[in-house]
Amino acid sequence: MTLETRTFTVTRADLVRYAGASGDHNPIHQDDEVARSVGLPGVIAHGMYTMALAARAVGDWFPGAEVVSLGCKFTNPVVVPAAGGVDVEVAGEAKEPDEDGLTTVSLTVTCEGQKVLGMPKAVIRA
Amino acid sequence: MPVDQSLVGRTFPPTEAYEVTEDRIRAFAEAVGASYDGSAAPPTFPIVLAFDAMNAFLEAEAIDLFRIVHGEQKFAYDRPVAVGDVLTASLTVASLRQIAGNDIIGTTSEITDASGTRVCATSATLVHRGAEA
Numbered sequence: 001m002t003l004e005t006r007t008f009t010v011t012r013a014d015l016v017r018y019a020g021a022s023g024d025h026n027p028i029h030q031d032d033e034v035a036r037s038v039g040l041p042g043v044i045a046h047g048m049y050t051m052a053l054a055a056r057a058v059g060d061w062f063p064g065a066e067v068v069s070l071g072c073k074f075t076n077p078v079v080v081p082a083a084g085g086v087d088v089e090v091a092g093e094a095k096e097p098d099e100d101g102l103t104t105v106s107l108t109v110t111c112e113g114q115k116v117l118g119m120p121k122a123v124i125r126a
Numbered sequence: 127m128p129v130d131q132s133l134v135g136r137t138f139p140p141t142e143a144y145e146v147t148e149d150r151i152r153a154f155a156e157a158v159g160a161s162y163d164g165s166a167a168p169p170t171f172p173i174v175l176a177f178d179a180m181n182a183f184l185e186a187e188a189i190d191l192f193r194i195v196h197g198e199q200k201f202a203y204d205r206p207v208a209v210g211d212v213l214t215a216s217l218t219v220a221s222l223r224q225i226a227g228n229d230i231i232g233t234t235s236e237i238t239d240a241s242g243t244r245v246c247a248t249s250a251t252l253v254h255r256g257a258e259a
Contacts, residue, residue, distance in 0.1 A: 008159065021157035024177055026191050034192050038255045047196035048173050052158035055169040059160060067169040071200030073251075118198075122169070 003092035003105070006057040010045050010078060011085035018049045032082070044077035050088060050116060054107050057090035058122045061105070065124040068102060073118030078111045086111060101125055129187065129229040129254060133219045138186065140214040141178040143240070148209045150174075166206030172213075172246045173199070176235045179217035180250065183233070189254060197230065197251035204244050212240040220249070227256035 015029045024046055027034040032042045051072055058067065080086055091108040098104075107120040146167065154171050155162035162168075184191055207213070214237070221232035231252040237245050 014157075014159075017157045021154045022174055022177065023181075024173075026194065028192055028195070038193055038195075040195075048170055048177075048199065049158065051199060052160075052168060052170040056158060056160045059168075064165075066166070066206060067201075067203060069200070069202045070169050071198070073198040074196050077195075 005091040009085040047074035065126040072120035075118040137218040140216040146211040175215040179215040229254035
């Protein structure tokens, strides 16, 4: 079953708020100079922020479902401009529940037409 | 400087106990744009614990956080995190290899509640970008 694609806009202010709530104050998510000093194109979103957006889409598609597992690789950075924001799209495909009642949701998470997460997947008990 | 190879297999001491409060869950949920209805925490909430454990590991090994990029993250949940949980995380270095001047550090962290029962098993790959990068 194909799920309705969700689009989320990510801004620098979102990253500041996420840093505060998660405790991840890595300056590569705040400071262009530091990000560039380690070879990144500029400030990037926390991978965990992008993953949280993917989880949010799953929550929107299956309200109240228990998530049994969640995982992904961080294959390309989500570069967040100093002004405005950048869109992250989360598409999903759900399989039929298996004999244990678990549903596997395969996700595709893109930013500016490029996949940013590798093999993002959630298993839920709907 | 490359990360010390002898770290593989080492488990670091558990993090300080972290009390899960409604405020903490709500702040996290709102920061990722989700709404919080008072039930289970968002699925990525346990990263708060795993991140604490990672920070303690980086500090112990004098690794700079700004040289770390997240490569991979997995969560396997035994149950959802809920208000009132008192959690700790302990991190084990599972693997270590060098690719193109970067250290690829594989870690696993177990998040347990006050009774010592596992709530969530996480694994993370950390890419430590070399100084010349």
